[in-house]
Amino acid sequence: MAEPTLEALPLFPLSTVLYPGSLLPLRIFEVRYLDMIGRAHRDRTPFGIVSLTEGREVQQPNPGAGASGDGYAQEAFHDVGTLASIEVLERPQPGLLLARCRGTRRFRLLSQQRLKHGLWTGRAQLLADDPVLEVPADLEPMALTLHALLRELDSQSAGEPPIPPPHQFDDCGWVANRWCELLPLAPAVKQRLLETDSPLLRLELAADLLEGLRRRET
Secondary structure, three states: OOOOEEEEEEEEEEOOOOOOOOEEEEEEOOHHHHHHHHHHHHHOOOEEEEEEEEOOOOOOEOHHHOOOOOOEOOOEEOOEEEEEEEEEEEEEEOOEEEEEEEEEEEEEEEEEEEOOOOOEEEEEEEOOOOOOOEOOHHHHHHHHHHHHHHHHHHHHOOOOOOOOOOOOOOEHHHHHHHHHHHOOOOHHHHHHHHOOOOHHHHHHHHHHHHHHHHHHHO
């Protein structure tokens, strides 16, 4: 059975990659996103996080666009992203929203459209969730090391832990995604890992990248 398709999904291009299960804090002050985030919170609907390949997170004017342009600098982004749902939304002052969001499902854009005020929307097909897959014996050190790392991060955190429970150290996809978000990798590498459909392969790739980082540090 084909996965569901979302019509006119609001998109939020960022210079980062969001994985299913990851937390994402957002500080929103651009007009194009204030209404979009407010409606998503009110209606309890998701929006899509996509990683930029061209342009900046904050919309830039393009004075040279002329009458045929929309007045904004060029923006482009990858066609595979992750849905984000808003868990907490605060309004500390007019024109500013603070949101805590969580990644849910991956999607692939089938088409995209830039509206007059600069907001992007897209027609998106949801991608299959990772199957539940036990971490194989040869990759168990990745789960054990992650467990120790999260304990250390929790002890250093004055507030909410960076990766709050529930933890799933026996699930291949969950362990892979946590390493993908924690490792200091270039956005293009993180994007390739996001686009890797097999959670086992994603974890194997993360293990290779972690080993490479360790070798460079010695």
